[in-house]
Each structure stands twice: as structure tokens, then as C-alpha cells.
Amino acid sequence: xxxxxxxxxxxxxxxxxxxxxxxxxxxxxxxRTILTMPISAEINRVGGIVSxxxxxxxxxxxxxxxxxxxxxAPEPVGTVTLDTQFLRPASGDSIRAVAEVTRAxxxxxxxxxxxxxxxxxxxxxxxxxxxxx
Numbered sequence: 731x732x733x734x735x736x737x738x739x740x741x742x743x744x745x746x747x748x749x750x751x752x753x754x755x756x757x758x759x760x761x762r763t764i765l766t767m768p769i770s771a772e773i774n775r776v777g778g779i780v781s782x783x784x785x786x787x788x789x790x791x792x793x794x795x796x797x798x799x800x801x802x803a804p805e806p807v808g809t810v811t812l813d814t815q816f817l818r819p820a821s822g823d824s825i826r827a828v829a830e831v832t833r834a835x836x837x838x839x840x841x842x843x844x845x846x847x848x849x850x851x852x853x854x855x856x857x858x859x860x861x862x863x
Contacts, residue, residue, distance in 0.1 A: 731802055733758055736795055739804050748791055751784060753827075758799040765792045765827045766848075769820070780820035780854075785845055789814060789857035792827035793841040797861055800831040800839070807839060807861040820854035822847040837863055 736755045740748075751773065757764040765788065767773075773784040790812055797807050829843040838860055845855040 731758055731799060731804075736763075736798060736804075739798070740791070740795070743804075744791070748787060751787060751791075753788060753791055755795060758795055760800050760802065762828060762830045763792060763796040763799045765795065765829075767825045767827070769822060769824055777819070778821060780825065782814070782816055782855075785816070785820060785825065785855050786812065786814045786857065788825060788827050789829070789843040789845055789855065790859060792829035792843050793857070793859045794861070796829035796831050796841050796843070797834075797839050800834055805863060807863055810838070810860040810862050812857065812859045814855055814857040816855050818852065818854050820845070820847050822850055824848045825854070839863060 733755045736758045753765045753767050767788050775781045798804050826846045831841050833840045841859050843857045847854045
């Protein structure tokens, strides 16, 4: 699956509020998937930092696409668990989400994601999720 094919799936099959975050898929494959999200006034909370809800949604979306990359197909998956640890306030120009599948079984897929503020390169959150196939 190419990044453009994955971006087309995101644009046509994901909820409008996810698309409103403006995620861009820059890499997708069996080893890892990378999405970027611009930091804008719409996702900032008081104090000029990115809201946790936007970060969690980006992590979940990145891990869904990591599943697609791992499977090399847009197989339907449903989030069963999502755990997000916020490490520091997120600010800057964009957030880079680096996601990977850690284990894929017949009925469950396990994934993790690191969210990194750019241009600082500092991790701002870590997330893990379980998906039902």
C-alpha cells in the first residue's frame, strides 16, 4: 500500500472530525507507519498546547494505518483498548506519529505509537492499542 492509497482511504472512509485534524500519511509499510498533523489554533487548548484529545485521536488513527500497512490491506479493525501516556506539553509546528504493529494474531492486533513534536523532535506522548480484526 502506498502513502497516497492510504491517504485516499483516510479521506473517504474516516469520520469528518478525524479528517479535520488534517493528518497526512507520509509512510506506510509492514514495519512502521508515519502520519503528521499540523498544529493549529483549532487543536490547541488554553496555554497554546495541543489538546490531549487531538493527540489520542492521531495516535489511534496512526495505529489503524499501521495495521493496514502490516496487513498490506485496509482490513476493518476496531479499537478495543487505547492507552495514552502524555509525557510533556505538545507545541511547535506539527506532530509526527510513528506507529508499528507489535503483534498480529487471527483476531487481535497489538500496536504502539510515539508522538513527536516538530521541529523539536521531542516525544510528547506514547500510546498502545489493541484492535479486533
